[in-house]
Amino acid sequence: MIETVDVWFTYPDGTTALRGVSLRIKDGESVAIMGENGAGKTTLVKHFNGLLKPEKGTVLVDGIDTRDTSVANLAKKVGLVFQNPDHQLFSSTVEEEVMFALKNLGFSREEIRDRVNWVLKFLDLEKYRERSPLSLSGGERKRVALASVLCVKPKILILDEPTIGQDAKQKRKLGNLLKKYQKEGNTVIVVTHDVEFASKYFKRIIVMAGGKIIADGPPNKVLTSLTILEESSLSPPQVTVLSYEIAKKVNAFPRDIVFFDELLQEIIARLRR
Amino acid sequence: MSLIKIKNLSFTYANAEEPAIKNINLTIEKGEFILLTGPSGCGKTTLCRCLNGLIPHFYSGEMQGDVIIDGLNTKEHPVYELAQKVGLVFQDPENQLVSLNVEKELAFAPENLGLPRKEIRKRVEKSLQLLRIEHLRYKAPYELSGGEQQKVAIASVLTLRPKVLVLDEPTSNLDPKGAKQVLETIKELNEELKVTIILVEHRLDLILPYTTRVILMDRGEIVSDSTPGKVFCSNIPEEIGVDIPVSIKLYNELSKMGVKFNKVPLSAKDAAELLTEVFK
Numbered sequence: 245m246i247e248t249v250d251v252w253f254t255y256p257d258g259t260t261a262l263r264g265v266s267l268r269i270k271d272g273e274s275v276a277i278m279g280e281n282g283a284g285k286t287t288l289v290k291h292f293n294g295l296l297k298p299e300k301g302t303v304l305v306d307g308i309d310t311r312d313t314s315v316a317n318l319a320k321k322v323g324l325v326f327q328n329p330d331h332q333l334f335s336s337t338v339e340e341e342v343m344f345a346l347k348n349l350g351f352s353r354e355e356i357r358d359r360v361n362w363v364l365k366f367l368d369l370e371k372y373r374e375r376s377p378l379s380l381s382g383g384e385r386k387r388v389a390l391a392s393v394l395c396v397k398p399k400i401l402i403l404d405e406p407t408i409g410q411d412a413k414q415k416r417k418l419g420n421l422l423k424k425y426q427k428e429g430n431t432v433i434v435v436t437h438d439v440e441f442a443s444k445y446f447k448r449i450i451v452m453a454g455g456k457i458i459a460d461g462p463p464n465k466v467l468t469s470l471t472i473l474e475e476s477s478l479s480p481p482q483v484t485v486l487s488y489e490i491a492k493k494v495n496a497f498p499r500d501i502v503f504f505d506e507l508l509q510e511i512i513a514r515l516r517r
Numbered sequence: 518m519s520l521i522k523i524k525n526l527s528f529t530y531a532n533a534e535e536p537a538i539k540n541i542n543l544t545i546e547k548g549e550f551i552l553l554t555g556p557s558g559c560g561k562t563t564l565c566r567c568l569n570g571l572i573p574h575f576y577s578g579e580m581q582g583d584v585i586i587d588g589l590n591t592k593e594h595p596v597y598e599l600a601q602k603v604g605l606v607f608q609d610p611e612n613q614l615v616s617l618n619v620e621k622e623l624a625f626a627p628e629n630l631g632l633p634r635k636e637i638r639k640r641v642e643k644s645l646q647l648l649r650i651e652h653l654r655y656k657a658p659y660e661l662s663g664g665e666q667q668k669v670a671i672a673s674v675l676t677l678r679p680k681v682l683v684l685d686e687p688t689s690n691l692d693p694k695g696a697k698q699v700l701e702t703i704k705e706l707n708e709e710l711k712v713t714i715i716l717v718e719h720r721l722d723l724i725l726p727y728t729t730r731v732i733l734m735d736r737g738e739i740v741s742d743s744t745p746g747k748v749f750c751s752n753i754p755e756e757i758g759v760d761i762p763v764s765i766k767l768y769n770e771l772s773k774m775g776v777k778f779n780k781v782p783l784s785a786k787d788a789a790e791l792l793t794e795v796f797k
Contacts, residue, residue, distance in 0.1 A: 280692045280693075280694060281662065281663065281692050281695075381557060381558060382608070383557045384557075384558075408689055408690065409557070409608075409686075409689060410557065411555075411556045411557040411719065411758060411759070412556070412719070412758055412759055412760035413556055413758030414556075414557065416758075437692050437693060439693075477692060477693065477694040478693055479693040479694075479697070482722045482762065482763035482764075482785070483763055485722075485763075485785045486763055486764060486767070486785040486788055486789065488785075489785040489786050489788065489789035490788075490789045490792055490793075492789065493789055493790070493792075493793045494792070494793060494796055504763065504766065504767075507767070508767065508770055508771075511767070511771070511792065512774070514796060515776065515795065515796070
């Protein structure tokens with residue numbers, strides 16, 4: 245479990261990125277943290293694996309204060325995949341990149357082999373095993389970065405903007421994969437601007453603005469509220485936009501729809517009347 | 518004469534086994550607003566690079582066929598000359614911005630062409646105005662938000678007065694607000710200056726209402742090329758893994774059930790209007 249209590253953080257240049265963030269994320273939850281650039285999302289998740297320590301307040305991971313433990317220790321439990329894969333990739337082949345963390349964490353040779361095979365297959369990267377990560381496309385490099393973290397099988401997996409550069413098919417694949425990983429009992433947290441991705445695959449949406457949490461709840465409550473969306477410069481999901489447009493013209497048509505099938509059923513019900 | 522004519526174009530990068538694009542044939546007229554899309558690795562970016570001569574002049578590999586831009590064969594003309602016909606804007610504006618402030622950034626390309634000082638000044642002012650970024654004139658690129666940086670990148674390409682603007686996923690690193698601003702700017706350039714737009718973009722719901730033509734690519738080839746309505750009502754997007762905008766998806770689902778509309782809705786507003794008719 246992750247618990248933050250009144251966390252404040254200011255960067256050396258004087259920018260205060262977090263202004264009193266308190267939240268609790270239980271084991272096995274699926275959470276999307278959203279908000280515009282500079283809202284404090286990335287700063288917050290960097291507190292979850294101890295990369296940043298609060299200037300005021302506390303961050304507890306499984307009851308342990310992140311100030312009392314090392315990032316290396318937390319790395320077994322909390323895996324963080326950065327937004328820009330180039331900040332994290334450095335090996336000469338994809339295979340070595342993925343093996344690096346496993347070697348450092350002291351896994352056996354067989355275990356390393358199995359996990360590397362599993363993760364490369366899982367993420368559709370087998371054909372790039374011997375390639376240099378830097379020779380791959382942006383979207384592919386992002387998957388290599390994810391592979392290098394996922395192979396550790398962290399109990400808490402955090403991804404910063406995972407859908408950038410991924411096409412529709414890859415997004416679906418990634419979403420289903422994260423869902424599967426979460427169903428196995430792990431916590432999955434993403435930082436994302438992608439409302440379609442967040443509403444489809446995550447059960448809890450946390451919205452940040454100006455270093456604070458301004459909303460926290462299920463997608464059909466949070467992502468359909470114009471007040472919240474406006475305050476955080478997010479645009480509503482396409483399905484919600486459509487239900488709003490219909491509601492302008494059709495009496496008593498619901499506005500809090502985020503899923504396509506729900507919208508379709510609602511329309512069909514009205515056609516049958 | 519067509520503005521762009523591509524004949525039997527194929528390109529294989531040096532050391533690659535497979536061609537990145539295969540047998541592309543395409544004719545594009547002045548003022549078109551084209552959405553170019555397809556799954557990642559389908560060859561969109563390679564095709565964009567062929568349009569301003571980066572291929573074959575900068576990227577090495579084997580090129581077959583011809584690309585004729587406003588009468589110039591890209592094989593026979595250098596990139597600086599082609600850049601005055603086709604402006605290319607990349608995904609990550611940081612890679613494109615080199616100067617200490619916005620004004621200098623905008624003057625960079627026309628200075629390199631050796632244009633007279635007065636002309637450079639005129640073009641820089643015009644570009645600042647077009648993108649409504651006069652207030653950013655003395656800012657350094659790193660002081661700007663992602664959306665502002667992308668507008669500066671577009672402005673700096675416009676100082677060469679290109680007839681065609683090719684934008685390769687210009688909004689993918691931007692938040693929704695920034696993305697919307699950039700896409701609206703692109704629409705204005707098309708409508709007001711008749712600049713031909715070739716846009717690679719995944720946020721289809723925002724851009725489709727402005728698009729006159731959609732080109733879908735898969736595995737290096739063009740697999741569909743028609744109006745947005747026709748392309749997205751076919752099975753092809755689904756087959757190659759391209760998302761269908763929600764209003765068209767709704768149209769497709771309702772058509773299957775026998776609900777008839779008189780046109781394909783390209784926006785939520787269109788779809789809502791059509792539904793109101795049906796509900797009556």
